[in-house]
Amino acid sequence: MRTTEPRRPTAPASSDGDVLLDVRDLAVRIGPAEIVNGVSFSVPRGGTLGIVGESGSGKSMTVLAATGLIDSPPARVSGQSLLDGQDIVTMDPRQLRGVHGRRVGFIFQDPSTSLNPVLTVEQQLTEAPRFHLGLTRRDARRRALELLEAVGIPDPPSRLSSYPHQLSGGMKQRVMIAVALACDPELLVADEPTTALDVTTQAQILERVKELQESRGMSVIWISHDLGVVSGIADRVAVLYGGQIVESAPLEELFTDPRHPYTRGLMAARPQTAHGKGELAVIPGSPPDPKHLPQGCLFWDRCPVRGDPRCETERPPETPVGPEHVVRTFNGGDADGTDRRGGTR
Amino acid sequence: MSSPETPSSDRLAPGAGDGRTGPVPGPAEPAETPEEVSRTGTLRMLVSNKVTAAGLVILVLVVLLAVLGRWIAPYGANDIDVVNALQPPSGAHLFGTDELGRDVFSRVVLSARISLTVGLVAVGIALVVGVALGLVAGFFGGWPDTVIMRSADVLFAFPILLLAMAIVAVLGPGLTTAMIAIGVVYTPIFARITRASTLAVREELYVKASQAVGASDGLILRRHVLPNIMGPITVQTSLSLAFAILSEAALSFLGLGVQPPEPSWGRMLYDAQAFIYDAWWMSVFPGLAIFLTVLAFNLVGDGMRDVLDPRQRTADEIRRSA
Numbered sequence: 001m002r003t004t005e006p007r008r009p010t011a012p013a014s015s016d017g018d019v020l021l022d023v024r025d026l027a028v029r030i031g032p033a034e035i036v037n038g039v040s041f042s043v044p045r046g047g048t049l050g051i052v053g054e055s056g057s058g059k060s061m062t063v064l065a066a067t068g069l070i071d072s073p074p075a076r077v078s079g080q081s082l083l084d085g086q087d088i089v090t091m092d093p094r095q096l097r098g099v100h101g102r103r104v105g106f107i108f109q110d111p112s113t114s115l116n117p118v119l120t121v122e123q124q125l126t127e128a129p130r131f132h133l134g135l136t137r138r139d140a141r142r143r144a145l146e147l148l149e150a151v152g153i154p155d156p157p158s159r160l161s162s163y164p165h166q167l168s169g170g171m172k173q174r175v176m177i178a179v180a181l182a183c184d185p186e187l188l189v190a191d192e193p194t195t196a197l198d199v200t201t202q203a204q205i206l207e208r209v210k211e212l213q214e215s216r217g218m219s220v221i222w223i224s225h226d227l228g229v230v231s232g233i234a235d236r237v238a239v240l241y242g243g244q245i246v247e248s249a250p251l252e253e254l255f256t257d258p259r260h261p262y263t264r265g266l267m268a269a270r271p272q273t274a275h276g277k278g279e280l281a282v283i284p285g286s287p288p289d290p291k292h293l294p295q296g297c298l299f300w301d302r303c304p305v306r307g308d309p310r311c312e313t314e315r316p317p318e319t320p321v322g323p324e325h326v327v328r329t330f331n332g333g334d335a336d337g338t339d340r341r342g343g344t345r
Numbered sequence: 346m347s348s349p350e351t352p353s354s355d356r357l358a359p360g361a362g363d364g365r366t367g368p369v370p371g372p373a374e375p376a377e378t379p380e381e382v383s384r385t386g387t388l389r390m391l392v393s394n395k396v397t398a399a400g401l402v403i404l405v406l407v408v409l410l411a412v413l414g415r416w417i418a419p420y421g422a423n424d425i426d427v428v429n430a431l432q433p434p435s436g437a438h439l440f441g442t443d444e445l446g447r448d449v450f451s452r453v454v455l456s457a458r459i460s461l462t463v464g465l466v467a468v469g470i471a472l473v474v475g476v477a478l479g480l481v482a483g484f485f486g487g488w489p490d491t492v493i494m495r496s497a498d499v500l501f502a503f504p505i506l507l508l509a510m511a512i513v514a515v516l517g518p519g520l521t522t523a524m525i526a527i528g529v530v531y532t533p534i535f536a537r538i539t540r541a542s543t544l545a546v547r548e549e550l551y552v553k554a555s556q557a558v559g560a561s562d563g564l565i566l567r568r569h570v571l572p573n574i575m576g577p578i579t580v581q582t583s584l585s586l587a588f589a590i591l592s593e594a595a596l597s598f599l600g601l602g603v604q605p606p607e608p609s610w611g612r613m614l615y616d617a618q619a620f621i622y623d624a625w626w627m628s629v630f631p632g633l634a635i636f637l638t639v640l641a642f643n644l645v646g647d648g649m650r651d652v653l654d655p656r657q658r659t660a661d662e663i664r665r666s667a
Contacts, residue, residue: 114554117573118573128559132558
């Protein structure tokens with residue numbers, strides 16, 4: 001295990017009433033593969049954390065491990081994930097069942113496969129309230145109607161008896177959100193919930209989740225490979241690369257002042273709709289193989305600014321560059337990168 | 346999750362997500378009327394196939410015979426009338442009489458109940474035990490899986506009838522032991538089918554989603570896994586019923602199943618052996634009864650295979666509405 005690294009100024013989380021989920025030095029191994037490598041973040045009560053990274057960067061694994069949904073074995077999880085001071089990583093299956101659905105709700109990426117094809121919407125929507133809250137069939141049904149209304153499904157009574165294949169993708173994802181919210185969780189984990197949807201539906205879902213979050217005072221972790229989507233919902237963004245948080249900052253700050261070369265690459269790779277000319281910028285290369293992680297900085301072989309001699313031999317530690325802004329690079333703390341993305345800041 | 350792709354190179358630019366307020370019904374959500382998909386829908390689709398419908402009709406007749414046989418049969422199963430022994434079919438004896446003058450028609454009718462009972466009970470045993478074992482093996486994996494499936498392999502290694510005979514030899518011949526023996530012999534088939542289907546369903550996202558709302562393993566198995574694997578199990582049940590009835594006939598034919606004076610199709614064939622050249626009716630009619638019953642279960646089983654697959658079914662509905 002790696003030695004403890006300097007953390008953000010969150011101090012002991014249990015005494016900090018504003019932090020709902022505090023993840024410390026979380027690591028996940030599956031066989032020889034190092035999927036998640038010492039991730040630390042915290043989610044404030046009522047706040048939204050966006051987790052951004054490309055495919056294979058360990059976004060989903062990080063959150064699944066932090067919420068106790070990962071299958072272990074085969075996965076081996078170390079570190080801590082404190083939900084109100086209770087460590088989810090060390091919970092037994094029975095304790096986890098009390099957390100899942102009740103305190104933490106989940107929305108998965110693909111709505112077409114996360115609903116059971118042989119059960120009606122009502123059966124799936126009333127399941128958790130009945131065993132978590134002990135509701136009767138009738139009360140659970142009333143609650144299901146309210147939930148469908150809340151997530152913006154027209155004509156809830158007739159939708160209750162629908163089967164998933166009779167619903168469109170956007171509808172299914174709304175039903176999934178209703179399922180996730182059924183027991184009033186304190187934390188909603190959304191794992192790329194809009195990736196499978198078209199842009200219009202995506203915007204509607206995003207808007208709806210924001211409204212629900214505000215009306216319920218819920219915390220949200222929103223995972224995406226799409227900076228645009230995250231910018232629409234998050235207060236704070238963590239950029240994941242090779243199973244490490246390479247940069248973490250409040251939303252505004254990350255967009256106006258990205259310090260890590262990878263974050264800058266991501267910003268440059270966004271299609272600019274306003275002046276849609278020229279070629280799309282890309283970051284050459286591909287993410288590191290989790291079975292053979294390099295000894296030095298994980299981004300080294302793709303990095304455009306690797307100048308420091310330590311880059312190849314040492315993993316850069318988390319370095320604070322602002323009150324709430326940390327970055328994991330030897331080359332981002334100074335101003336040399338500003339001209340790299342066009343110089344406007 | 347392994348293909349290298351350039352992140353955030355698609356979809357929205359920042360800020361576009363919060364550009365609109367409130368839900369706007371998008372073109373992606375056509376207001377479709379919820380179509381009623383119910384148990385009667387399954388039956389309707391089952392009957393729409395003529396071959397399956399024929400199978401169903403025969404099945405219903407056999408079941409009626411089994412239930413109402415006592416009132417349909419003109420004679421008792423053991424009304425001996427030696428004077429009229431070995432009579433060919435006639436008005437008084439539709440299917441003729443056997444060597445003791447018993448009415449073959451009455452015996453065929455009265456055997457239906459016993460054959461069906463043996464089939465149902467035996468397959469019931471195999472179904473309950475096999476599905477339970479298969480679910481455990483498939484869902485939990487690990488050593489329970491190894492123990493259960495290797496034991497099933499051992500049972501599979503024996504020819505079905507030989508194994509059933511061995512069990513009967515240990516427990517002693519009779520109706521009850523025949524049912525137990527046939528049940529044991531068919532258990533591994535159900536265990537294997539259930540395990541295979543469970544393995545597939547276990548990886549589905551909705552099982553993960555159910556874990557994510559805190560459902561217990563028992564609840565997940567009952568509500569999410571079992572209903573999704575009912576298709577193949579139902580089909581196997583129907584086909585196994587056919588084979589179980591055949592096995593019962595075979596055991597009874599060998600004198601290991603139903604014991605006289607109880608009538609049974611297999612037993613009747615056994616009795617008819619000696620008279621096959623003199624009284625063809627003694628073997629033809631019970632044989633026909635076995636043939637038709639087994640055929641009917643097979644036809645219905647095949648029909649169900651087509652109807653019960655949820656994906657297949659959705660495709661059918663789409664085709665129909667198009």
